Amino acid sequence: MTDATSSLTAPQAGDASFGDYVSLLKPRVMTLVVFTALAGLVVAPGAVHPMVAFAAIVFIALGGGASGALNMWWDADIDAIMRRTRNRSVPSGRVHRDEALSVGLALSGIAVVMLGLAANWAAAALLAFTIFFYVVIYTMWLKRWTPQNIVIGGAAGAFPPMIGWAAATGGVSIESVLMFALIFMWTPPHFWALALFMKSDYADAGVPMLNVTHGRPATRRHILVYTALLAPLAIGTAFSSIGGPVYLSVAVAMNLWFLKGALSIWRRDDAQADADNYIVEKRFFRFSLYYLFAHFGALMADAALTRFGWGIW
């Protein structure tokens, strides 16, 4: 009886819960995509119908989620090895790889076509390129090949505000490139901090992260260099047409704090980090999330002030 019962009731391919399929879309990454795309849309000049704006955000998020599913399809072997990812739907066996591929492809198509119909085809083309970049350029090629994987691959995560801006304006401009650059430069220190406290995860999976190929002291140096390059870019954006007093104050405070964190990481070695269980690296990583949300939140706050006639520049 037990054999027959277990074969009937044990989870099989196609028997995953709804939540398992939702988790394929990487909901936590999606919150970042939604927030930055919304910022791009809000700070763009001109008015967009609220329903069109809402639909644009939904389909940008869906496209981001679809690329997450395609990433999980391709990276199932790596995800099964890394502690951080081994409980994901595909490596844990709750969702079959082929299902992840089907979900990813179907949602990519729906998201791009619907964004084109809801907003415009420039935004849809940017979304299609983002999915292509994340899945083919980053996941299939860069991730397993070069320690520059997340430097170049970070571009995929940097596109959402540009897509939001394009959804509102129908094109690309210097302001949307600045928002892109902000996320692009923020990504390496964010991920390298994570790689430092994930210890041997990436090495075990054979992913050539910087800490695996060039060592951990080099990774600490790189975090400091990229953070130092990020700061003038982030503060300089305050003086563009999308910046304002709120953004300037937030950018100055946050970048000083971020630089201080990067300096602390640079000054430490692994013996110290092991002794306190990577508390500085973990704090820096957590702060980097607030950093990005605060910058884009401040841009939206300044856009709101300008709309109400309280803008200073």
Added chain:
Amino acid sequence: MAFGKDHELHQRRFGRNLGLGLVLVGFVAVMFGLTVAKVGDGMGQVQGFDHVLRPEMMPETAQ
């Protein structure tokens, strides 16, 4: 005879169907909202749907 409690497998399948149903209802709502927004926003753009020529639809030419 009372029905037995649903097996966890059936609960999971029900949850999945319910989730998909809600997603589809949401999609229909977004499509409906978009249609209302687009038609209301630019009524002029749908002129000519009945293939009847109107003078105001003709491109302006220099006199």
